[in-house]
Amino acid sequence: MQSYSTKQRKLLLSYLAAHADEELAADVISRDLSHEGVSVSAVYRNLAALEADGKIQKVTKSGTRRAFYRFSDAAECRRHIHLYCTECGKTYHADVPTTDYVADRIESASGFEVDRSKTVIRGVCRECGKAADTTANAKKTVNNGSGT
Amino acid sequence: MQSYSTKQRKLLLSYLAAHADEELAADVISRDLSHEGVSVSAVYRNLAALEADGKIQKVTKSGTRRAFYRFSDAAECRRHIHLYCTECGKTYHADVPTTDYVADRIESASGFEVDRSKTVIRGVCRECGKAADTTANAKKTVNNGSGT
DNA sequence: TTGCGTGCAAAGGTTTTGCATGGCA
DNA sequence: TGCCATGCAAAACCTTTGCACGCAA
Numbered sequence: 028m029q030s031y032s033t034k035q036r037k038l039l040l041s042y043l044a045a046h047a048d049e050e051l052a053a054d055v056i057s058r059d060l061s062h063e064g065v066s067v068s069a070v071y072r073n074l075a076a077l078e079a080d081g082k083i084q085k086v087t088k089s090g091t092r093r094a095f096y097r098f099s100d101a102a103e104c105r106r107h108i109h110l111y112c113t114e115c116g117k118t119y120h121a122d123v124p125t126t127d128y129v130a131d132r133i134e135s136a137s138g139f140e141v142d143r144s145k146t147v148i149r150g151v152c153r154e155c156g157k158a159a160d161t162t163a164n165a166k167k168t169v170n171n172g173s174g175t
Numbered sequence: 176m177q178s179y180s181t182k183q184r185k186l187l188l189s190y191l192a193a194h195a196d197e198e199l200a201a202d203v204i205s206r207d208l209s210h211e212g213v214s215v216s217a218v219y220r221n222l223a224a225l226e227a228d229g230k231i232q233k234v235t236k237s238g239t240r241r242a243f244y245r246f247s248d249a250a251e252c253r254r255h256i257h258l259y260c261t262e263c264g265k266t267y268h269a270d271v272p273t274t275d276y277v278a279d280r281i282e283s284a285s286g287f288e289v290d291r292s293k294t295v296i297r298g299v300c301r302e303c304g305k306a307a308d309t310t311a312n313a314k315k316t317v318n319n320g321s322g323t
Numbered sequence: 324t325t326g327c328g329t330g331c332a333a334a335g336g337t338t339t340t341g342c343a344t345g346g347c348a
Numbered sequence: 349t350g351c352c353a354t355g356c357a358a359a360a361c362c363t364t365t366g367c368a369c370g371c372a373a
Contacts, residue, residue, distance in 0.1 A: 031353065035353075035354070066355050089233055119287060121285055122284060136272075139299070142297050142298040145298070146297050149290050149293040178327080179327055179371080179373075180373095183329070212330095216328095216329070219363060
């Protein structure tokens, strides 16, 4: 299947690049791009294509019905695992040595080949962890849901 | 908020327990449970509550519009990271030492506190990796999408 | 008895699609 | 020129909700 480089496609791509590592809702992207003449369907269609292509990831958030899309620069990001802070929503990059270390360890232990580009580790970043510690004085239990 | 133990709730819980680590669509759960008198709304409402409670996770899959839910036994699973094979859809458990190793490494390198119960590492399991290798003789490129 | 949970069906919001037209190569 | 991509609006779909009733505690 051929693929043309249309104005809409370019705009979407540059929008995504400008918002790398953020989790974006389709309607937000759509709204921001509508000024420049990109229709909702174009956004959805391109988003779907990019996702099928592995260039962006679709994620779900609790409490809302819509899907969110996350883009990261391929060359830059293929190498390392992402750390997503469930408190502030920011995404961090684990450094390459750490990533390699982690991936190797898992691969040698389980024979499981880690796909760095698709793996997102969830947890709490340093900043939010600090904040929580402070709060913890008053309220000891911070984030101890049960879970899997 | 009080919480009653209803027939539907029990059925859903035991259904989830019987399908631990699988990624289940709400309508599938609903269909399977409808025989025993659990309505769609009950399924959704309970699923939402369980998710808000951190007991199950909601995930998105590419190519479909619906949400999938994954349950794992809390006591058993809180300790280790999950490895989700994007080829066959199975979820594996990294052993506890490996999990600790990985989590510690990330925590010490980035100050990022890993939430084991919410982290799912994506990649290809040993079985599927083997299968791919065999195929690779004919077709060298196996799964090299770009990505983040 | 109190009030949470359920079922049903209607409402809701997000995402997908059909069709005619526009634009890239 | 040939075909992919876009726009628009309607359709589809999954999920959520309102309301009255049932049931756990």
